[in-house]
Amino acid sequence: MKRWIIMGTGLVVVLTLGWKMKVSMADEDEYWKRTRDVAAVENPVYKEECGSCHMAYPPGLLPGRSWEKMMAGLEDHFGENAELDSVTAAELSRFLVDNSANAVPNYRRSRQITRDLSNESAPLRITKLAYFRHEHREIPARLIAANPEVGSLSNCNACHQKAELGSFSEREIHIPGYGKWDD
């Protein structure tokens, strides 16, 4: 009899803690669906306007205030002129802010990025984010800057084969001239 009281208590503990677990879990989508790093870029205007000189970076990689700052300074976009007509600029600003890292809770990378940022900082360079630098800290320069097929860390899809689908999984990395990255 005592045996079943103990086991019953154990079961109650397990179920209660299970409930608390559920409440404290990250807000992922259905369990059987693949975890999403960031949303894939599907907006055709964004792909066209912001993907003609470099990969169209997923909006989920920066907070909304960063995108606003970037869109307000397009005449000097990292040393280039990227100005747009005001209608398109406004449309893209809204798209970026609505899909920014702090606007979308269901994406792992977005959560990991915003976790490290203060509420005021508006970084413009994805490659300088604390989280980004941490993830790429072990890669030697010869594989990136000195690698003619890569060139810089801003060239995500050179190595991250599914970057444009919003996936940056370590298992999908293929560094040109080198191969898989096995950590």
Add this chain to the structure above:
Amino acid sequence: MKPNKQIIVTSVLLALTTPILANEVVTKLLQDYRSQAVQPFSAEAGRQLWIKFFTDANGDKRSCTTCHTSDPKQAGQHARTGKRIEPLAPSVNSERLTQEREIHKWLTRNCKWTLGRECDAQEKGDLLTYLNSL
């Protein structure tokens, strides 16, 4: 010149330049630019502008060729990101120079980047004439 002679000269010039223009959009833009242009548009003038180097605030040299190469029929690459740029010549890439909005956008940005200022109507007309002639 007397008005009817002006009309004849303009028509002849237009007729001379028309075979080069396969493209309606370019035709329309050239008409827009013509009123502010000093001379008739010429592909050669466009080519000279294409290969010319300008010095920026840091002392670096910039040219259309920096990204688009000296041959617009070839693919180029972005000077900074390395991203591939499809050929600009409509004869090779039929989508080029078909959208007025796009032409305005890129001429504004890229003249500012290359020359440090917007291109004037003469320069724009020469450039378009050059690209369309390839």
Add this chain to the structure above:
Amino acid sequence: MNTAAKVKVWDPVVRIFHWSLVSAFFIAYVTEEDFLSLHVWAGYTVLSLVFLRVLWGFVGTQYARFAHFVYTPQTVKRFLLDTLRLRASRYLGHNPAGGAMIILLLVALLLTSLSGLAVYGVQDGAGPLAGMLAGAGEFWGDVFEEVHEFFANFTIFLVLLHVAGVIVESLIHGENLVSAMWHGYKRKAH
């Protein structure tokens, strides 16, 4: 096996626990972070099962209790040597090596799940350890991740050893220990 010759060894708790654990661990191992929610639930299930099995190890039926199958290291070693010489006795419950394997597995699974919860807390700011660990920083996230990966793979290694041991033992004594863990019955001792 006719009814007279068999004895009930494994109670339902042990059997349900065993196969639930196999499933939950397998699911956790293959989903990794690709299906994070499912992975976390599988891991939590593993942790719960381990906890309940430990309880049962103290209050359960005879063959399920730790007191029945945990032997001294010397006994385990002697048993392994005897097995190599094909001289080992047959045990109705877990033999000494099996008992040692169970302890190792329970510990490895415990460490795997706990470190997993730590990773979840640091990297995703979620789960029961999030309150404590969410601000711990990238360094600790990496540490816990390495620990988690190590123990997960160590568990796989133990599982392979365990399966090998079960097969060897089955062959030596001419019985199917896998099905015994399913229906609970074993051939009576002579």
